[in-house]
Amino acid sequence: MNDQAILTVQDISLRVGDKTILSNCSLSLHKGELKVLIGPSGAGKSTFLQCINVLTVPDTGSIFLEGREVMTKNAKELCLYRTKVGMIFQDFKLFDHLTAIDNVAIALRKVRGKSREEARKRAIEELARVNLSDQANLYPAQLSGGQKQRVAFARALAMDPLVLLLDEPTSALDPELVGEVLAVIRDLAAHGMTMIMATHQMDFIRAISSEIIFMEQGHIVEQGPPEALLGDTAQSRTKQFYNSLATV
């Protein structure tokens, strides 16, 4: 394996009953890359992301962070690994009982062991970065979808992750709120954040991704830079999928 890779996952497979959910999925991420998972629904994109930070435990497969294999069976090591791999969910999953600022601060305090003041200070910085300074003391139920997702970004980024996993971060949003979340992602990419994102925002993918990974029925069907898979002369499965989306 490549020494430069920040995160490498190898041969992740998962079966439920006799149904194959994921079959030998591998990928490797280098610093500053944004790889995008696309494919029809049910292709296994979300499950693949969940397997990468072991929220779903794969049957087989190995994970390497900065060249070291992560012993996911070791509870302590798994927790430490997860602090370094941030996750953004489709439905935000903010902690319902905490204000925006406490949503960001709680992991700093309880996982990182920072003092209340330190954590608050950092949380204020992170909320400012996603333009939510004025909403710091609101509860999730008082925020719009786009605001909730931006709090979720602040919460993940406060942990200084090496990699960010994004599971369809804009799919649950009203169309007019998608832009504010994409702006956050674009800003992160510009600042060199390493990311894997499952998404259906095709035009966004073309503009910003370093590589497209096309999945179907639990397999990685093809992968390559967007111009190779989506260029005018491309004859790829990805392009077919792209065109089918465009005609709808």
Next chain:
Amino acid sequence: MSFDPIFFQDELLPALNRGLMVSLALIIPASIIGFILGVVLGCTRTYGSAFLKKMGDAFTALVRGVPLAIQLMFIYYALPKLGIYFEPYGAALISFIICTSAYQSEYVRGALLSIRKGQIQAAKALGFTPLKIILWIIIPQAARRALPGCGNEIIYLIKYSSLAYLVTCMELMGEGKVVASDTFRFMEVFLVVGLYYLCMVSIATILLHWLEKKASIPGFRPR
């Protein structure tokens, strides 16, 4: 039957006030200790190992399945045959703690099960250990959901504390019964005893409502 202020002033109210103090000495510790044990038991029954879950379930089934009067009598009259002795007050307190903790555990368990899976996933993804997830994410949410049910149990406890007179613990009901038997003024005595309980329950209700209001969070209501 005519109203007799002297009887109220010299006999009934002093006896009932004495009993009230004993009742409060039963209710307050039993509700606090019972609630804490109920939380521990409820967590064990939800997140414990298979063996602990079974033990917790069996305990709850036993306590909920046998009338409280029998539990009280068993602790006070039967355990001494095994060499375990309690004062009437101690027997009543222990039996109330056991009973209320079993019921509280059921409310707590329901609230724990109602926490959305996504909350736990999000905490895991941030590197929380299972214990920290329970302490900082699940319990603060579950406590708010469990509050109405747990409050209800405390109100029950206030009323079933009157069973303590069965083991000769002279609380409100016991004192009332003695005065009633001595004077044959059943009507006045039981009306006033009932009023005492009604007042205790009303005060508890107001306190619980206040607590619920204070703990409430926008958009996060008990379901």
